Amino acid sequence: GRSDGVRRKGVGVVLSKSTKNSLISFSPISERIMTACLHTKHVNISVVVAYAPTNEKTDAVKEAFYTQLSSVMDKLPRQDVVLLGGDFNARVGGGNSLHPVSNDNGQRLEDVCALHQLSIGGTMFQHRDHHKATWRSPDGKNLTQIDHLCIGDRWRSSLLDVRVFWSADIGSDHFLGRAKLNIKLSSAKSN
8 A cells, every 4th residue: 555645546355254254364565456365165265456557557557567466476376266356447358348349458457367367257247238337437428347356267167246236335436346256265273
């Protein structure tokens, strides 16, 4: 996070009381990337939350972000279930996406997912467009799908659904996204 008191950028994760007991570790990497590790009965879940630069930023700024993100992904334990989520400012095309073609950030996200063997959850499930759109422009005219949840290909069948809820008031111009996973959590062991 930021130490200057400015409330821009920043990432975090909200856990229910029961999920909180499964938290093993939490690591802020930068104001744009954080990781958390959750304990399950058989394998841990490594969660990476990210906030990518907007599509209008320079290639150098975007490249620095995706290089750091890829470095973080490289350090995750190979046996863990890997979840990558956040505001990627990325329009991903094809599949069941809201968009027919990817923008530059979308292509960068697709490249990171290919490199780290991840599937983009929002492109895997059929929903009406209003259950795909994660952000509305300030004028209310444009809806886009720029927030994404990705899961390691090995665990892809554990992802049961990804959809967006417009009715949830989360104090943001983004809409609440929900993923359903079929993975049982357990309390982290105390040392």
